[in-house]
Amino acid sequence: MTITMQDVIAELRGTVPPIADTADTLDGASPETPVTSIAVAFMPTQAVIEQAASMGANLLVVHESPYYSHRPEHAPHLADDPVCRFKRDFLRQSGLAVYRHHDYCHRLQPDPIMTGLLQSLAWDTHVEAMLPTAAVLQVPARRAAELAAYVKANLRLPYVRLTGDLDMRCERIGVLVGYRGGGANAIPLFREHKLDLIVAGEGPEWETPEYVRDAASQGSPTSLLAIGHAESEEPGMRVVAEQLRGRYPELPVHFIPGQPVFQII
């Protein structure tokens, strides 16, 4: 039986009601195109799309845009950019369609991006509350610095960044994936769930990190562990690849892992 791009998109979106003005678009193929082979990745870097094309995939399912903006169509600085053009031309010539699984993905209950991260950390059995944009956990108490080392080891990261009271014993943990490390998400989460530690992807440095540092200075210690945007969301895209593998056993489904974007010097 033929599986089309639209079939795969419908499988990924599940029962989430239609989202107006979504970033989740299919580029490079019509929805009726038969899918012959799927690649899944967090970030469609130039290296990742070349690898997907060389594997013979005709559909690449990703979480972020290929074009360096959450909504590149609204970013005038990217119009006629040569790096974007090179990538667009490569995609066109390779016949690789790209579907962005972002907005619908985060609306699923549970969000596979969150469950993927919690599974990778072996924390899925410690969930106290699964909120729309965060998870609240109760774990056996350990020092913040020990938990940071645990997260780093389990996710096989070259480094993580920690602030607050590194020696405090933490048992109430909030998890915020992607860019949800900013103050608007993280500060109320600390307060409303009496958290000791938040593990987040990224966020502005002057918001949550400074809040956490000050709380510690004021004698109400908290800690923040910033693990990186991709590092917090890629495990969830592995879960998405497994979902597609289970649903379409007749199709090749490749997961392409990313490399850390930064090196520490």
Place this chain on the structure above:
Amino acid sequence: MTITMQDVIAELRGTVPPIADTADTLDGASPETPVTSIAVAFMPTQAVIEQAASMGANLLVVHESPYYSHRPEHAPHLADDPVCRFKRDFLRQSGLAVYRHHDYCHRLQPDPIMTGLLQSLAWDTHVEAMLPTAAVLQVPARRAAELAAYVKANLRLPYVRLTGDLDMRCERIGVLVGYRGGGANAIPLFREHKLDLIVAGEGPEWETPEYVRDAASQGSPTSLLAIGHAESEEPGMRVVAEQLRGRYPELPVHFIPGQPVFQII
């Protein structure tokens, strides 16, 4: 002769025309209050304001808000927050007024935040163009990784983060302070000034870092060095302290250095 808060603010603002809806406010004292002692810092953390108060300063000049947001008055998640309240109460009880030197500071020509960073890097003699939000430099060619080590050593940083082609020889450098590392500022700067390397404070991970990594993959190598928001702007606040010291020799002017907010694990 009495020097008032308003006198110091006028000195700092120079000849910049009035800015509507500015974040640069004086909190905790009326403009006519005599200044007895000034402290200057980049970020008014709890530790910094305690140090300023213990030094006997009655005016603290800072670059960022004390309250974990660029515009805390527009941030509903900070209303009634206990960490904000503790800090506000401490400031009130200590009699320490806080003036934020941000919007006017960045509009000065040249911007002391930029000149402070360039002086700290001994790059002020290499400026080719001083733009409103960036500096363009032509320096003797060195490998990107060598330049990263140079910046780290000169600013005495515990770490910096580098992406792109670490081995490429760089001689055309763009400098973007604070949060200007995002794509809207950095991507056109690379393009319009044929830059090899941008040195920036911070920005979203999926914008400029991924652009730079892809350009390198496409055979048009560039590099990005993210040094941290505070790390890129604090040298400029040292320059502001020197300016006030020179202008008001009769007043004590203390510069309070910050500590890196994150530790690498």
